Amino acid sequence: MPKPGPGLRLIDVAQRAGVSLATASRALSGRDGVSEEVADRVRQVSLEMGYVANPYARTLAGGASSTVGLVVHQVDDPYFSEIAGGVIQLAGEQSLLVQICHSGRDPAHELRQIRSLIAQRVGIIIVAGSGYSDPQVESQSRSVLEGYERDGGRLAVIGRHSLSADAVLPDNEAGGFALGEHLIGLGHRHIAVVAGTAALTTVTDRMAGVAAAMRAHGLDPAAMPVLHTDFIREGGRVATEQILRDHPSTTAIIALNDAMAMGVLSSLREHHIPVPSRMSVVGFDDVSVAADLAPSLTTIRLPMTDMGRMALDLALKPRAARPRRRRTGHQLIVRDSTGPAAAL
């Protein structure tokens, strides 16, 4: 009588099915070299007994590891939790397991986490979140990750273009452009940008889009105030204080992500500055609460959940000769936080 659940071995199944260990292994992993008839019987028996392969043994013996490593900046940031949700969803459908870890937006810590995933021999790594503008910092991660791919690991990144790996690329620049155009179209001429730290490529890319929109409409981007603070809600608050103090003629604020936009709104509320009648505010990402803020937030929608799925999907395909890149597309969602520029 075989032991229950865990402790049930492939050889138990094999014996019960009256075949050898080798045949049972082949039957269950769908290898050929086994007649359909025998294979069916083995599968049947395995099902009946509730057999589940020991992944450690399987991986050790040379099979592929069926777990995917996911690195996010912070899972309790809505942007990343939605991406993680997408990855986990698809992983579940493929019965893969997801190992998740935080990078905390700290390149050194991120590198450590990636090393640890590699040491754990995960077969797939997905790195989500902005890259770093500093080429030196980025090159370290690159060499580790390239080594990983060379050893047969599959890698996909979300939102980093500097790596030569399969990538899902959010429409950062185009989105920034769309935000700029939207505000300019509403008559705004004094626009300030609440940006995260310039060390993040996400920030510089979105920024570039905004600047391009300005130029396209004959405005000078260099004249536009750009506040670099932390890429989180609190950064938005800090930057807003500065804008109100140093650039009082501003009629519109572009926050480079929704978290910062929330900080902006909160700060404006404290100062009793009406949005959008006196000040328009836009964000970026369209996290799920953006519609529930008051006023609801005009922003750029990025399909975060899909981005997670896409990244895993890319990683599940065999490596291509050239890295694949998938653009996400974007959509300007106009809500109540933007309106015509106030007369000066």
Add this chain to the structure above:
Amino acid sequence: MPKPGPGLRLIDVAQRAGVSLATASRALSGRDGVSEEVADRVRQVSLEMGYVANPYARTLAGGASSTVGLVVHQVDDPYFSEIAGGVIQLAGEQSLLVQICHSGRDPAHELRQIRSLIAQRVGIIIVAGSGYSDPQVESQSRSVLEGYERDGGRLAVIGRHSLSADAVLPDNEAGGFALGEHLIGLGHRHIAVVAGTAALTTVTDRMAGVAAAMRAHGLDPAAMPVLHTDFIREGGRVATEQILRDHPSTTAIIALNDAMAMGVLSSLREHHIPVPSRMSVVGFDDVSVAADLAPSLTTIRLPMTDMGRMALDLALKPRAARPRRRRTGHQLIVRDSTGPAAAL
């Protein structure tokens, strides 16, 4: 010349250190039976060579698996993403890896995920999220999880009391009571409850607290409208429509979590019903955006991130004779969504 990074084996380290495989293993895993001197040398060499043990081989050979399995209903729900954040944080500090999966609030699916984690031989399992009121459903998970603990696995749950495992228990009933008292204290007598599905113990517990508050103040809980819809934002919207239609004298709505409260607010906004002057609204959890809604939401704060940390912390301690229970405490956070009852 040993191969680099992955591919480096313990035996390579052993040879270089001039000891046997067995000794090297003991030295690195801190077993005794090795002289300090030799152990030090082995550790030194291993560090120099950048050796990292193959976890698959290690686990297969009988060592403990150093990964923790985390089951949440849905990681892109702020409640769970904050809990997950806490778990991942502490796991990172202990250099454990976290395998995460979704239960999707579906007991059958949850069971499948747990089974899969067990099959993966994770050493620790943390199940976050409400239990199910149906004893039949719950008993299945119970027997699987008890089997897991019997086989030496460590288990901790968040928000389930029916399991005899170490548990972190949110103050659901006391929180519900506090919400009830707060509204009654503001003069509200026509209070409706927007509850999630009654199949969740979180819902029934919070509900019980609310009812107790009513009774404590001489009100009849049975007279109070309770709407059972999905335990998410959309459920809040649906329930609000019903309240407005069927219970027009209502002056306050208790939503049993913040997501539902957001749905309630959104629905009230559409109907141009001012909050809190005509209708007070409260939520539960204090997810991070609760303060940024308009009006900002009065709610019960639960220390979600800490709950995640606590759960893992419990699981890291050896199993106690009796299951440990840690209450979370709670805090009523009064914001702008509640005010005195409108005169009828």
Add this chain to the structure above:
DNA sequence: ACCGAGTACGAAAGCGCTTCCGAAAGCGCT
């Protein structure tokens, strides 16, 4: 009827590690 090619299966060799067991060496004691 015979041979080469193909197919279906089993025996056994690992994968890299932990751990049981036994050998060797060092110790205090009679």
Add this chain to the structure above:
DNA sequence: AGCGCTTTCGGAAGCGCTTTCGTACTCGGT
């Protein structure tokens, strides 16, 4: 000196699986 005891270490047996290799068997072609 000789005895048992402890400490330190190496040999070797697995953990449960995949995969290579070899064997037996079938089949179409001559």
